[in-house]
Amino acid sequence: MTQLHDGFWNFRGDFRIAGVVNVGTHLSLVQRPDGRFLVLDSYNLEGADRAALLSLTDNGRAVNAILNVHPFHTLHCAAMHASFPGVPLIGTARHRQRLPELPWADGAIEDTVTQAQFADTLDFSIPAGVDFVCPDDKVHVASVLVRHRASGIVHVDDTINVLSPPSLLKPVLPEPRLRFHPMLARALQQRGGAADEYAAWARDLADRWAGTPIVCAAHSAIRRLEPDGWRAEMLDALDHVRPALDRHRYAHN
Template sequence: MQQLATDFINFRGKFRIGGLIDVGTQMSLIRRANGRYLLIDSYGVEGEDRGALLGLTDNGAKIDAILNVHPFHTLHCEFAHRIAPDARLLGTKRHRENAPSLPWDDALIEDAATQAEFAEELEFSVPAGLELVPDNDRVHAASVLVRHRESRIVHVDDTINVLAAPGVLKSVVPQSRLKFHPTVPSALEKRAGAADAFAAWARDLAEKWADTPTVCAAHSAVRRLPHGGWRDEILDALADTEKALSKHRGTYG
């Protein structure tokens, strides 16, 4: 559990691939202006972190909604629902299809109308030109990015990565700069203009959220940015994808 700002807490959790490699996962708790809370993503917190979460939220009763923002992050949705069973449970269309036994809200988090309900505290962005739910379930490039207005902290799953060394090496090996998910080329919509749409989205996001001080990235780390770091690193990440974008333009136009 990391208190990153007065009204923003990030929980880091374990997620093992094949039961061996821990690639990590995350969930963020945001305190609203009215003193109640929002959960961004789902994770089955345990131990001291669980106690702290329940203590802050009156055993989950003060959590208004759980916003699941990556269509392929579904494993812990039931755990989060148990923490706050009376909270609105929101996700993407795939969340509802993948876990139909849960009491999903009819609203979808990828829809602008749903995002507008939380506009007082949060900003949202969905990558243009990418398939949110590709046929290949290993392609995790697209998600709904969330930025907390008060702290300007960004919570993002997969779309933007931070490469960090495992275990004790984290303290001696520097983090990478922000990078787009390596499956972006596979996630591009198979149509003319998709590459340009993604590039335009990335450039706009670099400017619009330029004053972002911190990024909470799933599977990796919390990255604290230098002044101007968000803009510079997003544009560098875009430049890294240019070869793939050019190839897509050559195929689809």
Template sequence: MERLIDLGNGFWNLRGDLRLFGLLNVGTQASLVRLRSGRFVALDSCAMDMPTRDRVMALTDGGAAVEAILNLHPFHTLHCATMAQMFPQARLYGSRRHWRKWPDLPWQDQPVESADLAARLAGELDFSLPEGIDYICADQRVHAGSLLAFHPASGTVHVDDTLNVLPLPEWLRRTMGLPRLTFHPTLLRALQDRPGAADDFRRWARGIGADWAETRTVCAAHSGILHLGPQSLADAVEAALARVEPGLNRT
């Protein structure tokens, strides 16, 4: 299995292992983005086997070219220390939950979802925080909220949990009537307890479909990589919304 996947134009997706109860491998991910300066930003943290680590180090001048690590999902915390040790010179960003889970790591003062960080990387990466749902849910089992990143140069969306790519064979998906792109199964439990939350989420979802219309690839954490082909991101999001519409209507 290829672990470091070159998606072109300065974007590499790293597929990692995450085993539930030590048995079922549901997978996880990180990505490397080469900036116009030639330096790199890492999206999320992920453990690597030695061949993959060697490739990453060769790509990034022994790790010295990685200037920042952006931990985007507040519940993806297992490998924060591993990545911080691999790239000790990199500025380390995370959500407030990352700060609480790893208080001894050298976190930047600004959280990863801050507008200032987004402005600093404007033109290189676009970020979007879902509306209508909690980014850090009080229920520790609800992981639908995450900060999404879009790399315009490669047309790649990097997303943890909010959007899922079902890793099912085409024949099985067609038989069961399943789309490739879905929302996280805890989405409805993540909705904020206020009027209009479902409408805000719909508007946000359709907004990324429109704003990121040049998307060609979606990299999802626990499932896989979706190459959209002739389908647009807007079409894929609309199909995913249709599947959760009954639940959104009940809220």
């Protein structure tokens, strides 16, 4: 567990591809203005991390809801519900389809009506121009991005990653940078205008969430930013995917 603000904690976990390569995962705990809490994403916490979360939340009684914000992050939802059986469980429409045996609360987190329930605590954003759930289940580009209003910290799964050099090469390679999902080209909707919509969404978010001090990314790292780092790195990330966007524009001209 890492406390990043008076009202924001991030818990890092393991997620192994084919049981070998650990790409990591996470969940975050955020405090609401009334002192209660929301959990962002699901992970089967154990040991000291589990004890810390329970201690902070009065053994889970102070948790208002568990918000699962990535449609393809479903592995730990059942374990999370088992750990906090009385806490409302909210997910995307895909969560409800994949895990119908769980007692999902009404509404999907990608819907503005559901998001409005948490507007005192969180801001939400979903990338435009891409499929929220791609037909290819290996493409996990879209998710619901979450910004904790009190701290300005962003919690994100897959849509934005923190590109970090290997530890042995850190002295000679650039410092970590925010980057959009490498499979963006495969997620763009197959129609004219989709690339422009994605670019407009990214530029708008760079401005609207300017001042973000920290990004917690699921499969990479926690990124601490300079005062204007969010905007600068988001625009740099957009420039990095410009070739993919240009190819899409050409194909759907």
